[in-house]
Amino acid sequence: MKLMVQIDDEVLPLAQCFWVRANPAGCVYSSSHGDTAISPTEAHKDFTPRQRDRDRELKAGWTIRLVTRKQWDEQAAPCIKGTCEHRKQAAA
Numbered sequence: 238m239k240l241m242v243q244i245d246d247e248v249l250p251l252a253q254c255f256w257v258r259a260n261p262a263g264c265v266y267s268s269s270h271g272d273t274a275i276s277p278t279e280a281h282k283d284f285t286p287r288q289r290d291r292d293r294e295l296k297a298g299w300t301i302r303l304v305t306r307k308q309w310d311e312q313a314a315p316c317i318k319g320t321c322e323h324r325k326q327a328a329a
């Protein structure tokens with residue numbers, strides 16, 4: 238069965254989306270394919286195995302969300318490569 242999800246006003250198969258984990262500034266630190274989890278909570282378990290660490294991240298404002306391939310290219314790729322504005326600001 239193909240799971241469909243809606244992101245903004247697009248409806249697409251979950252398998253074509255990506256889960257991303259971002260710090261409070263919005264900088265993406267991890268990502269995985271959409272079909273590896275069916276909810277942000279489940280995706281978070283893959284990214285951060287320990288419950289205690291997940292609780293701490295959520296409390297600090299880290300987010301787990303689903304993005305399209307296009308959003309991934311725009312919002313996550315620079316972070317993963319270390320060339321995003323967040324890292325530049327953090328280094329400044």
Ligand SMILES: [Zn+2]
Nearest residue numbers: 264316321323
């Ligand atoms: Zn970033």
